[in-house]
Amino acid sequence: MKSVDSNRNPEIKIQFCDFSVCASDGNQMDAELFGLEGGELATTRVKGDTTWILFDDRRFWGGESSLARLQYSNLNLQTHLLQVATHQFGHVIGLEHSNNTNSIMNPFYTEWLTEVSPSEDDIRKISSRRPKSSAVNFITFN
Structure with a gap:
């Protein structure tokens, strides 16, 4: 960083x-x-x-308030903006890609997640990067 x-x-x-x-x-x-x-x-x-x-x-970007989750067979018609934005903000704070499939930092967008938040692994990595005196609060979007 x-x-x-x-x-x-x-x-x-x-x-x-x-x-x-x-x-x-x-x-x-x-x-x-x-x-x-x-x-x-x-x-x-x-x-x-x-x-x-x-x-x-x-891309066709969507959110929970749109008809974004419509699918035809296995074809996703829209991409979840919040999910991708959360991943990008992970990069902003210094997180690298993760092999953990539950991590918001997994580099592959495979499906629309209904709950977007850092995994326990993400939180551990974020906590190890911040000064010990800082508080970290996480918001879960669902």
């Missing part, structure tokens, strides 16, 4: 954009990978004091 001068105002900005344009760092491989359908849903990038969470706007 990057430390920031306390006199400055670090920011987190969220943008929905075409990955082949906004998420590419200018190299040909990035442009080709982000240009493919079915690849990454979102990515987190740090530029200066600003952390960008970029969501691929070619």
